[in-house]
Amino acid sequence: MPEKFDVIVVGAGPAGTACALTCARNGLNVLLIERGEYPGAKNVMGGVLYRQQLEDLIPEFWKEAPLERPVIEQRFWMMDKESVISFGYKGLEWAVEPYNNFTVLRAKFDQWFAQKAVEAGALLINETVVTECLVENGKVVGVRTDRPDGEVFADVVVLADGVNSLLSKQLGFHKEFRPDEVALTVMEVINLPKDKINDRFNLEDNQGCTIEIFGDSTKGNLGTAFLYTNKESLNIGVGTTLSSMIKAKLKPYELLDYLKNHPMVKPLVAGGESAEYLAHLIPEGGLRSVPKVAGNGVVVVGDAAQLVNAIHREGSNMAMHSGLLAAEAVIEAKKRGDFSETSLNSYREALYNSFIIKDLEKYKDAAHTFEKYPQYFKEYLPMMNRAASKFFTVDGTPKRDKQKEIIKSVTAERGTLRVIQDLYRAWKAVK
Amino acid sequence: MNLDDYRGVWVFIEQNDGKIEGVSFELLGAGRKLADKLDVPLAGFLLGDGIKSLANQTIAYGADQVYVIDHPVLKHYRTESYMKGVIYLAQTYKPEIILYGATPNGKDLASAVATDLSTGLTADTTMLDADVEKRLLEASRPAFGGNIMATILCKKHRPQMATVRPKVMKALAPDYERSGQVIEEKISLKEEEMRTKVLQIVNDVTKKTNLADAHVIVCGGKGMGDLQNFQLIHELAETIGASVGGTRDVVEAGWLPHEQQIGQTGETVTPKIYFAIGVSGAIQHVVGMKNSELIIAINKDPNAPIFDVATYGIVGDAMEIVPQLIAQFKSLRTEKGGEVSYA
Amino acid sequence: MHIVVCVKQVPDTKIIKINPKTNTLDRRSAPAILNPYDAHAVQEAVKIKRKTGGTITVLSMGPPQATAVIKKSIEIGADRGVLLTDRAFAGADTLATSYALSKALERINMDLPIDLVICGKHAIDGDTGQVGPGIARRMDIPPITSVIEVTEVNQEEKTVLIKRKLTSGYELIQSEMPCLLTVEKEINDIEYSPMPNMIKAARYEPIIWSVNDLENVDRTQLGLKGSPTIVGKMFTPPRPEGGKKLEGSVSEQVSQLMEILMEKKDLFTLTSSR
Missing domain, CATH: 3.40.50.620 (HUPs)
Known part of the structure; x- marks a missing residue:
């Protein structure tokens, strides 16, 4: 006789676990199903964890979670072939509790986080693939797994099965992605001794640095790269939309190799030992890509609901928050004993009133703007680098003349009117 | 005491x-x-x-x-x-x-x-x-x-x-x-x-891998890349009448059955000629083959430890070298009425 | 029929790395798993139970997180599991390990008499294969190592028929029960666990015993104190000189190699391509 749970959560990433944890804490009978060998085994993220959303779930989590380093410095690089314009902020207020954000290794962090859900009473099952949702009379009533006697039933199924959510596609909640809606991110963990990291990034032991890289890191394609410091390793990665990749006939590892060998990056990673290589799809379509998130007996959370802010590189915090909101809706639905779409739509409402959808709304045009007008990456970044070089080179020319010269060269290259148009468009996209 | x-x-x-x-x-x-x-x-x-x-x-x-x-x-x-x-x-x-x-x-x-x-x-x-x-x-x-x-x-x-x-x-x-x-x-x-009785002893020579008695062994490692490339190992072995062995990685990847593993947890072998192809030379492997008479190593990485135990080493791509070896051996062969001998 | 399977949690040696500078184990990325041979031991118990009915108990010794391998065993089909965990057991070599496990088995046996003990052939982190026979000696039951088939279990006569692997071939052994088997990987294929087992395992809370839960224990035989062997030193063996690296283009190197091999051409049996 197959078992029936209150909730089945598919996928033990940040979204699924946050949802399972919250449901279990509220006394619901929760089954959390993970396809990997353990939670985190198949997850990739740049590796920055924002504090607030996790703290909502686990107060003062930093005292026990397997975090790498609190981030005390965030740098942004505008990179050209042999130069970089760097700006950023470093503040010691981020080096003390409650901190701002952290670098994490997902393989460790996700395991710990899922363990919290287990401690709250959720049942975690690994190495099990959910092959489909069981639908009866238009309502999702459970899931079928790839195991013998693999059917399990529940009042609500929470889909947290990642960006390429086959289950929400099966339910017709969203269509196949367009290649410009997803970014392909490739990432490598590079082992490097602690002292070397501290020296190269000017850090103390329990301090971390993140570098977000725009420009030549992606060979002029739409996308960004990153370099984060863990305790004794670096996360280096680069992401670009699938469409740029196809257009430029690029292979993901070529992009990563290019980045690692870039003269501005190479000295930071030199001598490291490659520990892991991962590739992953990340939804970057913004608000336009968000599918239907609630149905009869089913809700969709996290990457599966395409909740990622491509500009600010936030994903795990949105995932956790969406998991929490979904859990709250499920708990209410349970009280009412009504798991219909109408009942579960309280999740949709909460989501659209939260920072998540508001942020996605704000940046909804950004990716498209940059995709459509490649000059931002292909022309302005090199231009800015040339300008900076001119400005900082001491050659006897007065600074005022240099400024004039710079402006003249910029407008000469693209024409005054077009520069103004471009600037306006970019400002509109990210304002 | x-x-x-x-x-x-x-x-x-x-x-x-x-x-x-x-x-x-x-x-x-x-x-x-x-x-x-x-x-x-x-x-x-x-x-x-x-x-x-x-x-x-x-x-x-x-x-x-x-x-x-x-x-x-x-x-x-x-x-x-x-x-x-x-x-x-x-x-x-x-x-x-x-x-x-x-x-x-x-x-x-x-x-x-x-x-x-x-x-x-x-x-x-x-x-x-x-x-x-x-x-x-x-x-x-x-x-x-x-x-x-x-x-x-x-x-x-x-x-x-x-x-x-x-x-x-x-x-x-x-x-x-x-x-x-x-x-x-x-x-x-x-x-x-006695609480145990030996009812029967079956000397099953076929079940036992012929590795232990082989004069020539071609051993492939994880450096072969994938199962398809690993077929080159079989092809070379077949061409020269050798037995095929593999490292622990290869066996764990399922490219070869467990009986063909050479090393600490597999067979120890002492053939006259041992080819180590795409084998890095971890100690656990080397203890199982280092007493072979003639060891030929082929590996991309010039610093691979296998070269320390090899009699002769070639630094290079197995995908390039092995087919040439196979071709050389095949060209040596003349066939006279089904009899195979050296030219 | 009561079958006890002894299992161990081991670092996954596929992934394990040694820090070349300090020669110590890099445990950062090595996940802990159920020793693969022990998984086959549990699976064999499940296969036997299908024919005979009865109970499968798993027993493990290790740190508290080793409950994971007991849960894994429940997934495969065990009914219940005991973890022996206590600082007093730490640092045990094979002799002290078999002592501690045999004391736990004594207690299990008092509760439900044991007919069969099954262990994996060896653990992949130690490769010794000594604990199984050690337990059998301490329980005074026959050990049968390198088992490749459990041919028959006769509950009336209290006997088993076993195929045991030899250097070349195998032998057929009949043994009285209770006895202890250590199994090779080829004894069975691990089945994909059904969903109800997975749920049962996720829910299962292993029985935890400390040294105080065991009776008549001689503490001098436990842990580091009870271990006659110690690790003297760790070293990377001196690299031998190495032979000659051939030079030149690929085809030149291949030609040189062929010249070397032709001295031994009698060893080759060139096969016909037809």
Whole structure:
């Protein structure tokens, strides 16, 4: 006789676990199903964890979670072939509790986080693939797994099965992605001794640095790269939309190799030992890509609901928050004993009133703007680098003349009117 | 326990159907060195039914003394009967060191004996030495997945015992002029008291991989990249009539069955020619093949440790080199009415 | 029929790395798993139970997180599991390990008499294969190592028929029960666990015993104190000189190699391509 749970959560990433944890804490009978060998085994993220959303779930989590380093410095690089314009902020207020954000290794962090859900009473099952949702009379009533006697039933199924959510596609909640809606991110963990990291990034032991890289890191394609410091390793990665990749006939590892060998990056990673290589799809379509998130007996959370802010590189915090909101809706639905779409739509409402959808709304045009007008990456970044070089080179020319010269060269290259148009468009996209 | 009561180096002479296992001769060779270093006699001990005649051979291979227990109940190896004999001998004559071959029976016997004698036992040793001053056996073996060696000591218990990998130690050339002492012992064993019976012994030569007896082995490693590329290993082996082996990685990736694994946890081999292709040369692999006569290594990485044990090395891409080798061998072949010979 | 399977949690040696500078184990990325041979031991117990009925108990010794391998065993089909965990057991070699496990088995046996003990052939982190026979000696039951088939279990006669692997071939052994088997990987294929087992395992809370839960324990035989062997030193063996690296283009190197090999051409049996 197959078992029936209150909730089945598919996928033990940040979204699924946050949802399972919250449901279990509220006394619901929760089954959390993970396809990997353990939670985190198949997850990739740049590796920055924002504090607030996790703290909502686990107060003062930093005292026990397997975090790498609190981030005390965030740098942004505008990179050209042999130069970089760097700006950023470093503040010691981020080096003390409650901190701002952290670098994490997902393989460790996700395991710990899922363990919290287990401690709250959720049942975690690994190495099990959910092959489909069981639908009866238009309502999702459970899931079928790839195991013998693999059917399990529940009042609500929470889909947290990642960006390429086959289950929400099966339910017709969203269509196949367009290649410009997803970014392909490739990432490598590079082992490097602690002292070397501290020296190269000017850090103390329990301090971390993140570098977000725009420009030549992606060979002029739409996308960004990153370099984060863990305790004794670096996360280096680069992401670009699938469409740029196809257009430029690029292979993901070529992009990563290019980045690692870039003269501005190479000295930071030199001598490291490659520990892991991962590739992953990340939804970057913004608000336009968000599918239907609630149905009869089913809700969709996290990457599966395409909740990622491509500009600010936030994903795990949105995932956790969406998991929490979904859990709250499920708990209410349970009280009412009504798991219909109408009942579960309280999740949709909460989501659209939260920072998540508001942020996605704000940046909804950004990716498209940059995709459509490649000059931002292909022309302005090199231009800015040339300008900076001119400005900082001491050659006897007065600074005022240099400024004039710079402006003249910029407008000469693209024409005054077009520069103004471009600037306006970019400002509109990210304002 | 007075440690000084224990003197002498002993070797378990494993016999099947009246034939001594090769590893026992190897251990007599290694035991000889230890005994000379410690300035004590080397003894072999033999158990079985009608095996007295094997004592001379044991002496020829280096033993000064041979302890023999001959009894019908000992016809086939059984833990319960054999351990009784060994425990009796060890308690009576108090050797300081006992070595066993790391064969299924040798390991089985040593584990049981060690438990009853409450003494230390080191498994699957690949290096043996002795600290003369402290009279300690230094038994070393690959540890932690095989990239490092650990020396195991047993300081306060005697006898110090170890099982030793077959084909790692070198046997002495037999000298049938050597003289030695044969000591016969009797113990009481009753078949009706035995709780296990050997009903049948099946010598299944086909099931056993032909690796152990192969003259030429082509071994592929993870450096072959994928299962499809690994077919080149099979093709080369087939062309030259060699057996195929693989590293632990290859077996775990499912490219080859377990029986074809070479190394610490697989087969130990000593062919005339050993090809190591795309094999990095982790210690756990090397202990299983380093005594091969001629070792040819092909690897992309010039710093791969396999080149340290190779007689000849080629630094390069196996995908490029192996097909050329195959072609060269094929061109050597002439066929005359189905007969294949060298041109 | 009561079958006890002894299992161990081991670092996954496929992934394990040694820090070349300090020669120590890099445990950062090595996940802990159920020793693969022990998984086959549990699976064999499940196969036997299908024919005979009865109970499968798993027993493990290790740190508290080793409950994971007991849960894994429940997934495969065990009914219940005991974890022996206590600082007093720490640092045990094979002799002290078999002592502690045999004391736990004594207690299990008092509660429900044991007919069969099954262990994996060896653990992949130690490769010794000594604990199984050690337990059998301490329980005074016959050990049968390197088992490749459990041919028959006769509950009336209290006997088993076993195929045991030899250096070449195998032998057929009949043994009284209780006895102890250590199994090779080829004895069975691990089945994909059904969903109800997975749920049962996720829910299962292993029985935890400390040294105080065992009776008549001689503490001098436990842990580091009870271990006659110690690790003297760890070392990377000296690299041998190495042979000659061939030089030149690929085809030149291949030609040189062929010249070397032709000295030994009698060893090759060139096969017909037809």
